[in-house]
Amino acid sequence: MKLILKISTLLLLVTSVFGQVDKIKARVSVQYNKIMNQESFISISAKYKGENGFEPATNVEFHAYQKISEDSLLHLGTVTTNTFGAAKFPLSENQNSITSVDSNFTFLVRIENDPKFSDAETELTISDANLVAGIETVDSVNQITATLTDATGQPLAGQPLRVQLQRMFGPLSIGEESYETDENGAITVPIEEPMPGINGVLTFEIVLNESDEYGTVKAIIDAPIGIPIADHSTYDKRTMWSPPSKTPYYLLIFPNLIILGVWVPILILIINLFRISRAKVDS
């Protein structure tokens, strides 16, 4: 009996040692994003080195924490990566204000006890910044003005800001690649080329992109300065490429009339079989 117990214990030890599966090391990058007057969030991207080079780490659960002090963490929540290995963790206003004494925030993003990937931790420290943008017309020229300040309202000079226009398939850069803020934390960019927009509205983005200190800060403004374009969308119309609910009327009427014209006689012919069956005795 003792021998059996010893062998069983040994087997358990062996299986526990050799049964462990090597976990994969994921490469995680995090970025703080703030869209003025809209939302702020942490974007997470995870990948690993697979057989075919780097592949997205999909369906990985990340735990997000905010560092309150050196030895205190506040658990903010969890988020799971999508098929591209990306995840977006939204930050609410109260979480941002918890430790904004020195306007710095430190976030930790962790993989904990994942069945496929080994535990990992990435730290992100950012300072809060605000970006205010507007559009004005000076000497018949439209120009975008934007001012970048820190959390205390002090201008941030020497920061590169991009000006871009929202288009269907991605942003279109306006003017130079980026404009450095002056001592007042401001930039002024003239919009000289007339550009088309739906109902004449152009949506501009002024972006401090992936700053080590402030993350990505973006201001979005709508300006009715574009050349109005007519919307030729057939989405609500009855076309040959519409869904079944928007079939053109003529394609509803004529084929259905033909179907009825053929199937009504077919039904009569089937009924005639019953009539033949019942007409056993000549009337």
Next chain:
Amino acid sequence: MNAAYDQLVKDLAPKKFSWTGNVWVAFLVLTILIGLYSYVQQLRQGLVITGMRDYALWGIYISNFVFFVAVSLVGSLITAILRLSDVHWSTPLTRIAEIIAVAAIIMAGIAIIIDMGRPDRMYNLFLHGRLQSPIIWDVIVITTYLVISLLLLYYPLLPDFSILKRSAHHTGKLDKWYGKLSLNWSGNRRQVRIHTRSIQVLCILIIPVALAIHTVTAWLFETTYRPGWDSTNFGPYFVAGAFVAGSGAVVMVMYVLRKAYQLEDYITDSHFDKMGKILVMLCMVYLYFNINEYLMPIYKSTEEEEVHLRSLFTGEYAWLFWTAILGGLVVPVVVLLFPKGRKPFPLFLVSLAVVLGAWWKRYLIVIPTLSHPFLPIEGVPEGWRHYSPSWMEWAITAATLASALLIITLLVRFLPIVPIYETAEERGLLENQSENESL
């Protein structure tokens, strides 16, 4: 009792298979089983087991489907058109034509399901089908044609079932079934009136539906802007080709059945001669459409059409193209123009060539066009540039053909091959029979 009538019923009543018949059924079942195994593999692994890839996304499944649709047209030709034209010589052939039509249209429907990667999602076709799509038109028209073909097969069978039920040549369970299927047919005036009118309506109804099924199948190709398919001529071109394939199939089946069941008194040399004349006329019409179909693109010679036509005339598909055109159309026309060519055996061989040519012609309609898209094929594995069916694809296709033949074989086993009632009526044998004796 009328001895001639009794002999006729005896001759035309369904008979058990001989040993060759049993071997034939076993061969068909074996072919179907191999196809079923392959289809199970296709269901498990997906369409990757076929030779179809990104470019040749339709293969022999679709060309086989078009072939079945074509063959099914014969029901409307032999039965409906000739019946409405008051042509009586074709009476012994009507049942064969109707059976072939039913078998072909059933297998056409199944062939299209086989081409689906996920047949379990087929219900979406009915839930989300769009009337704008020719695929939905095809589904509607195939279903309609199947129902009409079944009715056209069944209606003329009612008096025959009644005769078989009372016949002394049958005993056992079959008689019971014949009795049920005869729907109490006694041949009284009211039944005959409803019966005659119904068959007339069916004959009228099936012609536009038969033309529609082939035209809509042509539109499946024609509505896509591709070299070889971009033609306003495609509908009538398909209809003409379908008449050829269907007539060839009827001649083949009538030859085999005449031999197997000793029906020389009913399916005579004259029937073969007349069918040969119909076939030669249909082949010439189809040849005319072929000339139309290829001559104009050659004359215009747009770059894409030229590449496509060159592959047919002198390139990759040349041997197949010329074999199908010469062997399946030109040579049959030449042979059938001579009376000796319309004798049963030569006509059988010619029909075999016509049917084989018709099958490969559908292959030539579907595959070369897909192999020559407007945009150049780039950045894909070499195997994707050319379509070559896998053995499993061939096995599944062979199984569909065997299934069609099995349906025909089984229907021939249990139904009178030559309509008994109509033949007796045309030979004046019913006049000597009392109502109860004859029906």
